[in-house]
Amino acid sequence: MGKEELRRGYTIYEDKDGNTVQISEDVIASIAAMSMKDIKGVYAVGTGMKNGIMEKFGWEDLAKGVTVEVLEDGVIVDVVITVNFDKKIMEVSKEVQDKIQTTIKDMTDMDVIAVNVRVAGVNEAPEA
Numbered sequence: 001m002g003k004e005e006l007r008r009g010y011t012i013y014e015d016k017d018g019n020t021v022q023i024s025e026d027v028i029a030s031i032a033a034m035s036m037k038d039i040k041g042v043y044a045v046g047t048g049m050k051n052g053i054m055e056k057f058g059w060e061d062l063a064k065g066v067t068v069e070v071l072e073d074g075v076i077v078d079v080v081i082t083v084n085f086d087k088k089i090m091e092v093s094k095e096v097q098d099k100i101q102t103t104i105k106d107m108t109d110m111d112v113i114a115v116n117v118r119v120a121g122v123n124e125a126p127e128a
Contacts, residue, residue: 010070012108023108025070029063032077032115035103039095041087043123046080074111075104082121093117 013021036042046065065080077100083092097115104112 010075010110012110023110025068026063028068028070028075028077028104028108028110029066031104031107032066032068032079032100033063035099036079036081036096039092039099041084041092042081042096043084044082044121046120070110071113074113076114076116077104077112078116078118080118080120082123083119084123089119089122093119 010025011020011022013019033045036045044065067078069076069078079096079100081092081096083089096117100115101112104110
């Protein structure tokens, strides 16, 4: 079974006997979303209240703010976040990029070509 047979996914391992391990883009998106869980300053993932507030909706909804494209030489991750008002956007964004890249590489052994962060909002209430 080749990677084109797995809808929106990628074969990350195949041995000489034909045994494979495949991972879907949705799983990679979930890994990226969950890797942001402990980053101070990330208030939400996604572009709206219904898609993003971590505390209210839980982590299963986070991947809605993450898209993944699997290419021959690695993955490209696009993430949309809301940052807390009292945090520096560039520092939070860089931490998001580093954490996503490291976590995906560690969990899947896939190379991460790019992590693109779009800050779609600022939470007006400072983090407690």
